[in-house]
Amino acid sequence: GEALAVSARVAPLGSRLVLLLVEDLTEARRIEAVRRDFVANVSHELKTPVGALSLLSEAVMDASDDPEAVERFAGRMQIEATRLTNLVQELIDLSRVQNDDPLEDAEPVRVDELVAEAIDRCRHQAGTKQITMAAGGTADLHVWGNRGQLAAALGNLVENAVNYSPARTRVGIAARRMSASGGDLIEVSVTDQGIGISDKDKERIFERFYRVDPARSRATGGTGLGLAIVKHVAASHGGEVTVWSSEGQGSTFTLRLPEAGAARDRATDHPSGL
Numbered sequence: 392g393e394a395l396a397v398s399a400r401v402a403p404l405g406s407r408l409v410l411l412l413v414e415d416l417t418e419a420r421r422i423e424a425v426r427r428d429f430v431a432n433v434s435h436e437l438k439t440p441v442g443a444l445s446l447l448s449e450a451v452m453d454a455s456d457d458p459e460a461v462e463r464f465a466g467r468m469q470i471e472a473t474r475l476t477n478l479v480q481e482l483i484d485l486s487r488v489q490n491d492d493p494l495e496d497a498e499p500v501r502v503d504e505l506v507a508e509a510i511d512r513c514r515h516q517a518g519t520k521q522i523t524m525a526a527g528g529t530a531d532l533h534v535w536g537n538r539g540q541l542a543a544a545l546g547n548l549v550e551n552a553v554n555y556s557p558a559r560t561r562v563g564i565a566a567r568r569m570s571a572s573g574g575d576l577i578e579v580s581v582t583d584q585g586i587g588i589s590d591k592d593k594e595r596i597f598e599r600f601y602r603v604d605p606a607r608s609r610a611t612g613g614t615g616l617g618l619a620i621v622k623h624v625a626a627s628h629g630g631e632v633t634v635w636s637s638e639g640q641g642s643t644f645t646l647r648l649p650e651a652g653a654a655r656d657r658a659t660d661h662p663s664g665l
């Protein structure tokens with residue numbers, strides 16, 4: 392009787408353990424597949440501009456007695472070299488946000504400074520497309536985090552808004568404080584009147600290298616890594632990034648981040664992190 396009781400007690404425990412092990416294996420396999428896809432994607436993305444550069448340099452050599460052709464090929468080489476530089480820089484940024492703990496050098500960061508920096512970064516591109524940029528509501532707001540990472544995240548959102556909008560439209564950046572159960576949050580949203588994103592694509596745009604229209608993304612110097620960086624920065628700061636969009640009408644990307652004061656209060660209230 393006793394042996395039976397013991398095995399009856401072990402059995403449900405045992406099956407739960409097996410189930411956990413199976414789940415662990417599946418998760419490990421999924422992570423491995425994601426890693427393999429990423430390496431394959433990086434190789435492909437690097438090969439494309441390198442291959443183009445190699446062909447173009449051959450073309451330059453063959454056309455040495457045709458100065459116009461040489462100039463044309465050299466121009467295209469410059470575009471490919473820029474593409475390569477952007478990709479390598481974004482890969483470095485992505486690996487940095489994935490490996491560094493942003494809260495190690497966290498500080499209160501002024502939202503108006505982040506916004507001004509993001510606008511500055513896109514001023515040239517917006518100017519050539521006659522896109523108006525306007526910001527509001529940012530005064531006296533502070534978020535808690537790593538200044539460099541937060542600037543990269545907001546910069547990417549504003550850059551995308553400009554890149555995926557037609558000429559003579561408007562990009563608006565708005566900030567406000569929101570009460571939330573865990574402390575106040577700062578919400579920064581970037582709204583464009585651009586091409587918009589379908590519901591199907593909305594689920595995938597935050598993945599590394601996912602682009603709705605790869606040709607369009609490449610033409611504007613896109614790498615497909617920007618939103619993956621934004622998502623990682625938001626999450627590691629205890630925040631989130633969400634998107635609202637209507638195809639052909641425009642998009643709004645919203646970053647929610649802990650407010651400077653609120654984040655510090657939370658850290659002292661709950662030293663265990665719970």
Ligand code: ADP
Pocket residue numbers: 547551552555583585586587588596597601602603604608609612613614615616617618619642
């Ligand atoms: P990319 O370097 O291609 O811009 P991102 O990761 O920043 O890479 O964005 C992924 C894809 O999401 C883009 O290629 C584009 O298709 C789509 N996307 C991002 N932002 C916008 C936007 N504001 N409007 C429309 N589409 C966007």
